[in-house]
Amino acid sequence: MLCTTKLRATFIPVPSPLELDQQVCFALYRASRTITAAYRPHLDRLGITYPQYLVLLALWERDARGVQDLCDSLDLDTGTLSPLLKRLEAAGYVERRRQQTDERRVVVHLTEAGDALRTEAADIPGCVTRDSRFDVDELVALRETLHRLTAALQEAPGALSKKGRTS
Secondary structure, X not given: OOOEEEEOOEEEEOOOOOOHHHOHHHHXXXXXXXXXHHHHHHHHHHOOOHHHHHHHHHHHHOOOEEHHHHHHHXXXXXXXXXXXXXXXXXXXXXXXXXXXXXXXXXXXXXXXXXXXXXXXXOOHHHXXXXXXXXXXXXXXXXXXXXXXXXXXXXXXXXXXXOOOOEO
């Protein structure tokens, strides 16, 4: 141990800053994997994956979005988003159309089936919240903390921006 703290005549070892369980990054990694796993049974019954669910959430929030707009909202690059859209299109949930005013731009639209899936998915956030045994206020506070952490790290000197470039 690098240092110890004296407490009531006993020495309590201070954890090493390199211990796995002391890493915020590892705690976030494990939490992310666990949350994704908690969504899996609910999404399996709908026949979609977690990344596809995120795309649909973005489209349920606002339909008829450009591919770049979706990439920005989901923090994905086009190489990651395109296969997701292709699978959602094959499943009949979305369709991609060239923008009439600019043929280079593709706009993603929900189909009737994709919009109907929203009703079937409506209970998923509540089910996962219930399974977490956190109350809504705790989860809202956690989400806000994670947003602040993300923003702070994206603004840090030398950090990667959303576009993957250093600032």
